[in-house]
Amino acid sequence: MMAARNEIIDIAKAIGIILMVIGHTRCPEYLRHLIYLFHMPLFFLFSGYFFSQKYLYDKRTFIKRKLKSLYLPYVKWSLFFLLIYNFCFEIDIYSERVNYFGIVFHPYSMQEYFKHALSILFTMTGHAPLLGGFWFLHSIFWGNIIFLFALRYCKRATLPLLFLLTCLFLHFKIVIPIFEVSSLDTLAALFIAIGYYTKKWQSQSDKDFSMSKWNIVFSCIALILMARFMPVSFQSVSAKKLLFFVFSGVIGTVLIVKLASVLKRHANISNFLCYIGQNTLTILALHLLCFKLVSYVICEFLGMPLWHVGEHPTMELQSGGAIWIVYSLCGVVLPLLLLKAYQELTNIIKTK
Numbered sequence: 001m002m003a004a005r006n007e008i009i010d011i012a013k014a015i016g017i018i019l020m021v022i023g024h025t026r027c028p029e030y031l032r033h034l035i036y037l038f039h040m041p042l043f044f045l046f047s048g049y050f051f052s053q054k055y056l057y058d059k060r061t062f063i064k065r066k067l068k069s070l071y072l073p074y075v076k077w078s079l080f081f082l083l084i085y086n087f088c089f090e091i092d093i094y095s096e097r098v099n100y101f102g103i104v105f106h107p108y109s110m111q112e113y114f115k116h117a118l119s120i121l122f123t124m125t126g127h128a129p130l131l132g133g134f135w136f137l138h139s140i141f142w143g144n145i146i147f148l149f150a151l152r153y154c155k156r157a158t159l160p161l162l163f164l165l166t167c168l169f170l171h172f173k174i175v176i177p178i179f180e181v182s183s184l185d186t187l188a189a190l191f192i193a194i195g196y197y198t199k200k201w202q203s204q205s206d207k208d209f210s211m212s213k214w215n216i217v218f219s220c221i222a223l224i225l226m227a228r229f230m231p232v233s234f235q236s237v238s239a240k241k242l243l244f245f246v247f248s249g250v251i252g253t254v255l256i257v258k259l260a261s262v263l264k265r266h267a268n269i270s271n272f273l274c275y276i277g278q279n280t281l282t283i284l285a286l287h288l289l290c291f292k293l294v295s296y297v298i299c300e301f302l303g304m305p306l307w308h309v310g311e312h313p314t315m316e317l318q319s320g321g322a323i324w325i326v327y328s329l330c331g332v333v334l335p336l337l338l339l340k341a342y343q344e345l346t347n348i349i350k351t352k
Contacts, residue, residue, distance in 0.1 A: 009046060010277030011260035011270060012253075016042040017280040020133065021287050021331040024313050025324035036233035037223055037245075038252020040136065041191045043280075045253050047140060048147065048195025056152050063145065070141040071124065074134060077285045078120040081128040082113065093292050094129070095310025105129055105312075123180045129312060130288045135184065135235075142181050143188025150189065151196070159197065162190040163242070170239040187234065187242075191249060211258055219251045276332065282339045287331035288313050290338075294330050298323070 019039040023032050055062035086107045088094045094105045108116065119126025124138040150158045168174065169183035176182070211219070226232070226248050230241065237245045264270045276283070295309040298317070308315055314327050 007270070007274055008257060008260045008264055009049075010274040011263055012042065012256045012277070013046065013280055014273040014275075014277035015256050015260060016040075017276060017283050018328070018332055021283065022324070022328045024133070024288065024331070025291070025327040026314050026316070027324040027328070030227060033231035034223060034227035036231070037226055037248040038250075038256070040234040041245075041249025042253040042256060043136070044140060044143060044188045044191035045195035045198070045249070047144060048192035048197075049199045051144075051147075051192070051196045051199075055148065059148060059152070062148060066141055066144055070137050073281055073285075074124050074127075074137040074141075075120060078127040078131060078134065079117065081131050082116055082120065082126075085113075085128050088130070092306040092309045093289070094312075095307040097307045098311045100129070100312040105310075123178065125180050131285060132288060132313065133284050136284065138180070139184045139188040140192075142179070142185035143192050146181075146186060146189035147192045147196070150193070158193050159190075162186065162193050163246075166190050167239040167242060170237065170242065184234065187237070190246070194246070194250060211254065216255065216258065219255055223248060223252055223255075276336065279336060279339060283332060283335045286335035286338060290330050290334035291327050293334065294323075294327050 016039050019035045023035045023039065085094075089096070089107050096104060096106055098104070116126040124141065127134045147158075147162070150161055154161050166183060166186040166189075169186045174182065226244065230244060232238075232241050232245050232248070234245075260273075263273060291314050292309055295311070295315045296306070298304070298315055299306050299308055308317075314324070317323075
């Protein structure tokens with residue numbers, strides 16, 4: 001039963017990461033609003049769902065595990081992309097001719113290199129633009145730490161405490177210096193707590209993720225209406241909209257789990273999605289870089305100057321078209337192919 005449930009979770013995580021990749025393209029605005037209602041809460045909810053109570057009395061082991069699974073990958077990928085940052089300007093992956101929401105990227109001086117390296121090592125910030133989604137690793141790391149201490153010392157008041165704490169951080173735009181803990185991290189802790197209590201409720205009531213057809217219909221309608229009239233995301237939520245975002249995050253995740261349970265019945269689709277779900281970090285790290293390959297092909301095909309490749313995250317010319325589908329496919333498949341090639345290469349080296 002647990003193996004089947006983990007397979008469903010892997011499929012759900014695959015759907016979540018695919019939606020993240022789509023959201024980072026210039027997909028239709030309404031689709032992006034719909035995706036952002038729940039695709040990131042899904043991962044935090046799963047983190048809480050699989051939290052083990054044994055760590056309440058063994059915080060050191062818990063923190064060590066999170067350092068190994070979250071901090072070290074963050075540092076590894078971030079330092080690599082920092083190392084090649086200036087070189088990326090030479091091959092038009094970045095360009096000083098374009099801007100991203102008013103921000104123009106420039107090559108780093110040695111002082112800036114050093115500053116970003118320190119931020120990466122000590123605050124889990126300062127990563128390169130091609131790792132834009134890496135804020136997630138910072139938030140899930142600190143979200144887990146905040147949740148652990150809240151649950152250990154506040155017990156039954158954990159959920160209301162984290163909800164209130166997130167409201168305060170959002171309203172007053174609080175950022176704890178040195179570690180750069182912000183509302184993103186308290187919001188992550190809130191969703192982790194909801195995931196934890198969902199699992200606890202299921203264990204006590206012996207119920208599973210089940211929804212009637214009418215519940216599914218009403219949940220879909222609610223998300224569609226929210227995407228149209230109250231678009232909100234992890235990075236744009238306000239204290240006033242927090243309750244609505246929690247609602248959309250939870251019901252969106254339940255719907256994705258329901259969809260995953262349906263897809264699990266189809267072996268070929270299930271196996272491929274499970275593989276994606278087990279390698280979400282690779283896709284998170286490489287999908288924006290893989291977008292640039294699509295941009296290179298577009299520039300060569302249309303005879304456009306290569307500095308257009310530096311348009312971030314994808315080329316602006318695809319707005320309103322269907323090229324976002326090509327970007328999305330490449331953003332999911334190419335990182336997995338690179339991972340497979342890397343694994344094959346390391347296996348060959350080890351056998352020699």
